[in-house]
Amino acid sequence: MTMDKKLTFNVGYGASEPLRDAEAFEMFWHCEGMKTAFEGKVVLNGEEYIVSKEDSYGYADKNWGRDFTSPWVWLASSDLTSKTTGEKLKDSAFVIGGGRPKVGPVAMENKLLGAMWYEGEPFEFNFSKVWTLTKTKFKCKETKHHVVWRVVQETPMSKMCTEIACKKDQMLFINYEAPDGSKRHDHLWNGGNGSGTIKLYRKHLHLNKDGAKPKWEWELVDEIAVAHAGCEYGEYNK
Template sequence: MNKSDLKRNYWMLDGRFARKGYDWWWHNFTAVNEKTGEERAFFIEYFTCNPALGEAEPVCGQLTANQEAGRRPSYLMVKCGWWGEEATQLHRFIALRNVSIGHDANGYFVKAEDCSACEKRLTGNVEVSPEDAAAHPEWMCNSGSMSWDIAVDKKVAFNVGYGAGSLFRKLKAFEMYWHAEGMKSLYSGTITANGEKYIVTNERSFGYADKNWGADFTSPWVWLSSCDLVSKKIGKRLEDSVFDIGGGRPKAFGIALNRKLLSDFWYEGKSYEFNFSKFWTLCRTKFDCKETEDKIIWYVRQETTKAIMETQVECDKSKMLLVNYESPDGVKRHNRLWNGGTGSGTVKLWKKHCFHKPELLDEIEAGHIGCEWGEYC
């Protein structure tokens, strides 16, 4: 449902999550090269891990010496990069002792040296030389440079309901939580990537913002979202629409819930939600994700008592990344997690009626789809 809740965007690493937990704020959007006019899809993430284990320097869990000593990761990782030709991910690690994280009347904030994030603005700078990238495999990234100063205007939220509410947050009931405060967001500002300047404008940004936190990740891992939607029914762009699908195999109180997804289609001002935690809606989900020689392909069908949504997406592997994260316990379980921002596909939405066949509300062409798929390997 489209319900803003800035408290769900607060930093969540307290209690047992302080010693074994991660929390990140994620943003992706499209920009245009100032000189060539070429589009490029970018992402920026502020990832925190195990604050109670913080030391004077960031602790990288993939460093052999740390593994042998039993030291678990602890840091702020400023993650950024781009998709498309020569897709790149860059990481900068900062000791959490040198980071200011909290919230005020305007929502969350993260501040560390020349990097910062809050509900309204993102700034940062990451530079990794080829020599450093080769010498530090524990950084889990490519070489390159990227700096940014971006304004954020979040328009539509995906609030998953009581599953990420205050009681279940306090109980640390789930292994992985999700809140999309800006599943449709407008971004504006500038980026410089490998010396090339890019301009971000609201109307062409096709932006998305969410956060995840918890003790570990999910496997399988599924995510699809886009607000670049064109109706086949009316032949026009949908200006007040966005869909968001995420999940895989959540764990509640240590019990795995196999092949469960959460999704919402905000279709021209109305929410069509498919949420397994809202059991009274009788939500049913089927999904299939596969890797071919040159593509990742997703198929998702969800149904409740009120609606049906069928989503088919594909993305060229040549324009995607094998995105890298390590778990709070220091183990890197996701070694083939495909992540992209240039997916394309179709979404069909039906409204259900008593005693009548479902009514096809629309068939929609989707572009600039943020997409993710992977399983532990």
Template sequence: MFNKSDITRNQCQLFGGQARQGYDWWWHSFTAHNAETGQEKPFFIEFFLCNPELGGDKPVFGQLPENKEKKIKPSYLMIKAGCWGEGAKQIHNFYGWNEIEVNMGVPYSVKVGDNYITEARTCGKVVLSEEDAQKHPEYMSGAGEISWDLKISKKVAFNVGYGAGKLFRKLQAFEMFWHAEGMKTEYEGEIFLDGQKYLVKPETSYGYADKNWGKDFTSPWVWLSSCNLTSRVLGRQLHDSVFDIGGGRPKVGPIALNRKLLSAFWYEGKPYEFNFSKFWTFTRTKFDCSETDVAIIWHVEQKTWTNRMVTDITCQKKDMLLVNYEAPNGKKLHNRLWNGGNGKGTVKLYHRGKLIDEITCENVGCEFGEYC
């Protein structure tokens, strides 16, 4: 059963080969409300570690022309914070490895100055001027200022099973690993965006928390998740439900597994999982992600011997951003990685051919991109 907490998977995984070419990040996304107007706005916060053995007193940027020419790999802590919707932005601040403190044990923690993250709390600040954002394209960042102080309470996990278990983590067998310790997470606290105060309340935060790590990224890259769900059959909001879909083209060593997704739906306390690595469930997946002039559209169909899940989500491009990362090898191949938190759509859930529910989904975290 996938709803199994395992915070050892949230430990920093940058050891062995991944210390020389590897990344590890902790992602948190949630919804807040303007303290004055009550207007809803989704936010995200991420702590991204890269190539510790290559680091020093200052961050090393892979996108600097001279570093590209010399094939110097990046090395740093990047703190990424941003928002979706009107004025969507991502702001990056970077730190050298000698500046930061990383607890490699359980629970994990990362600290530099007043910036901090662990299982149950995060606080910090990112700020970058328009002048510096323009002057330093290697930062891959927009301009602005965001600060936060949040409590984190993870309610439902998506434990993908043995594929991210202790043995496979030790062997560093996959190119990109995934664990969602809090695919349903409640956040509480405050966040400030360019001087505007936003309140984050547990019951309306519709939060999510996961981590990825490995040697490289995946292409295509697909992610969908929401816990703001309303049953069309029951005619009410589902308070103990969440779904999570992720993957694309996982690689085990040199072998690529084309067009594979992992997904789970925790439906009012009942688990429905579609996990290709659990071969005995005979999971089959078809998905299509497309881009129009105004929107990104996802269609995912998954089946096991007994269950079926059909997911249709749309997010308006005006509410999204092209999220920026460079890989540990110094390459930036994801240049159209669409990322949003305002997706809407439906999920249809079936058991033995019978419709269990048709669910309206809002505040959907969503991502799609391919190398270009």
């Protein structure tokens, strides 16, 4: 199997060398392939499956550190379709990750890193770049048959509203062991068939024809249908 990492989300200061050397965070993350095209074959139970770049919605990242975050939230997909035009977004991908990172013993609530690469235009929601004034709200829940993620990320000039669901019978529990040998995540859902919608906005200066003072308003860039989303959610002791 080969992989072609086409789009990258570099979280920047959150995984910079000084913070790595200081082991500032319990968990670090780098997303080298938020859109990755895989090619090759997989043999499972004696049956051969061909993987082609043309219909591969692959992903590749790296986590490292001393422990995992709880809650753990991760969403990613490059199988995106514009609801405005009905066209496939072939140069687009999004990723969201994090939950409750710790800087030393201090936990940071509601901290997700997010990015959308929309047909060549980057939108970033990165709390480690404090000057961007990124705000995040998220809620994850389990229903009888689904796991559901709702995330709203916003800067003064852009906003991304994401809602994804995945069927439980198409998911599994990841067996992650921390470097100290403990296994704290014993209920961490993981799937690759999440689907839903993203609404992407940018701030637009609206000029009034009647001479009233111009004002900033949210302008919908696109409403996007998401398929084949990678998705994870779990909390310790749940």
